[in-house]
Amino acid sequence: MKYYSMVEKLYLTDCYIKEFKAKITKIEGNLVFLDKTAFYPGGGGVENDKGFLSFNGGKVEVTNVKEVDNDVAHEVSSIPFKVGDEITGIIDWGRRYKMMRLHTASHIIASIAYSKYNAKVTGGNISPEYAKDDFDVDDKNKLLEIVKEANEIAKKSIPVKIYFLKREEALKIPGIVKLAEKMPPNIDLWRIVEIEGIDIQADGGPHVSNTSEIGEIVPIKVENRGKGKKRIYYTVKP
Incomplete structure (x- = not known):
């Protein structure tokens, strides 16, 4: 394509x-x-x-x-x-696959944050070593609880689908863009990543095909990033 x-x-x-x-x-x-x-x-x-x-x-x-x-x-x-x-x-498959696992994990975490607290991602980065995401939440314990819930979801072996939709169809999906202050992509055809029953987002990056591939999501630390903002660092094992 x-x-x-x-x-x-x-x-x-x-x-x-x-x-x-x-x-x-x-x-x-x-x-x-x-x-x-x-x-x-x-x-x-x-x-x-x-x-x-x-x-x-x-x-x-x-x-x-x-x-x-x-x-x-x-x-x-x-x-x-x-x-x-x-x-x-x-x-370099070891590098790529680790980031795929972290990327899919980040979508699950973002979906839980959005559905439970209406919190959007305000920034983030995924490297082979770890991921970090910023959320507009006021309590670090909320993020730690979100990771626990994300692990339970990952264990359910949920398929991750990738497909394309026209822009007007994609915009009808609630929460299709979960990155705060990010405008919807100004292109006619959107790439959609869907974790069945959990999350659906416009996204251009690589993902695993099933949540069972993620492994265990392990929090590293949570930082304050200003009033009502927290950053969580995490990795995946094994």
Whole structure:
């Protein structure tokens, strides 16, 4: 699926692609552009993928991935290839999968916060080591209770579905955008992530396909971020 881009963004429809073949369409300095990619360029609070591009029996490290004019730029350690060459992209799967688990966990936590306290996410970030989310809640114990409830939901092995809806249809869904002060995306086709019976959000990032893959959500700490605002740090185990 092209999804309004010259590059086919494989990560939008299949979060489990670990390797893929693609052709180089453009090289700018140490930035390589491909006709398709499974490398997530970061966004929505989720950090970008890393990995390798394999070519002629060797491979170069992909140290950063980012969106450039709705294309995806792969920053590499060296350039042993040219435009038109075919490469194999290799995702750092350990890094990606940990962030997928944390990302799906964050959706469950955000859904509980929204339904129980009408609290929206006011900021956050997901790295392979941990996630952090800011909520407009007044009591740290509320967040700790939310994590407990999120763990109970994760254990239920609930499917996580990814599909696309036209903007006007998506806007009819209550709470489709749970990030405070974030305007709905001004595009005609929205990518929807639905945890059946629990949460539904407009979202462009990678997720696990079942909540059982999350493991245990473990709080690390809760910080005050001003009046009526708290930040929770958490990770997933094992």
